[in-house]
Structures are given as structure tokens and as C-alpha cells.
Amino acid sequence: MRCRPHRSHTSRKLAVALLLALAAVAAAAGQAERAPIRVVHVIDGDTVVARWAGQKIHVRLLGVDTPEKAREGRPAEPFSRRATEFTRAWIGRAERVDLEVAGDRIDAHGRILGFLWLHVPGRREPVNLSEEILKAGLGRAIRFFDYPGKSRFLALEAEARRARRGIWGIGRRSRGR
Numbered sequence: 001m002r003c004r005p006h007r008s009h010t011s012r013k014l015a016v017a018l019l020l021a022l023a024a025v026a027a028a029a030g031q032a033e034r035a036p037i038r039v040v041h042v043i044d045g046d047t048v049v050a051r052w053a054g055q056k057i058h059v060r061l062l063g064v065d066t067p068e069k070a071r072e073g074r075p076a077e078p079f080s081r082r083a084t085e086f087t088r089a090w091i092g093r094a095e096r097v098d099l100e101v102a103g104d105r106i107d108a109h110g111r112i113l114g115f116l117w118l119h120v121p122g123r124r125e126p127v128n129l130s131e132e133i134l135k136a137g138l139g140r141a142i143r144f145f146d147y148p149g150k151s152r153f154l155a156l157e158a159e160a161r162r163a164r165r166g167i168w169g170i171g172r173r174s175r176g177r
Helices: 009-029 080-093 129-135 150-163
Strands: 034-044 047-052 055-061 096-106 112-119
Touching (some): 034 055, 047 096, 080 112, 080 129, 112 129, 129 150
Parallel strands (some): 055 112
Antiparallel strands (some): 034 047, 034 096, 096 112
């Protein structure tokens, strides 16, 4: 059976154009490639739909892979619902969400790969959502390509494994689908 891509070629072109615009705005502001976005929908633990510059964009969190939801006849992976709820809760607490793009990364589905930085009341510094997912044990650190903070992400995953949090816990029957 042939799989269809989630996004059309046109969507990929739009993502590239938005990515270039984001880089230009960040460079003009003299900061890392971060720009405020408005998250409008959480698809799953590591993917959101957002609005930026009047356009709808799909953002895939960089550095982390969360359990997959049920789709295309496949059952949900353990902890997929919990990872989605975790992401939704963090975003819901944020007063502002910034997207940081590390380079010109766009995946095969036309999604922008980046970090979401959450400005949460009571926190002095913005929170990296990918890191929080790893700390909670609700995802795995990406290993197959380099990205900023990769060694830290691997260490956060290792700590969650040692502490048996989330997907790394014992009692696998109570995995919270």
C-alpha cells in the first residue's frame, strides 16, 4: 500500500517561505531565530498547528519523539494520550509561545522542525517544551541527526529512564493510553 504524504508540495513551499521570513525577522531583531507564534491545535505530543504571520504552520518539536496516536489502522502507542495532554497543558499555561528554528529544517511532511519556548508565569526563563517532555519520560531523544542541545536531550532521557518516569516506568499495564 502506498502512503500519501500529509502535506502537499505547495505546503512545503509555504513552509520554506515562512521559515526564511522567520529567520529574517529574528536576524533583524539580533536574536536567535525565535518568533512568537499562536498555537491553535495540539495534534499529538510532538506536533502542533500554529499561526504565524497570518499563516497556518505545522510545527514538529525538534529533538524529541513522543508515542504515536492511533492512525491508519494502527493502535495508539502506550502513553500517546498522556504525551498529547502533557503538551496541551504546558501550552495552555504559557502566556507566550516562541518558535525557535535551528537552521532550515523542514521534514518530509512540510512541518517546520523547531523548539517551542514557553513563557510561563512564575518562571524567570522560558521553558523548552521538548526538554520538559523528556524530563517527564514521555518521549525519546532524537539520535539520528544533530541539533542544538542534543547531548543535553540524551542526558534528560537517560535521567528519566533511571527514574523510570513515563514510558520508562515499570508496571507496563498501567501506561495511560
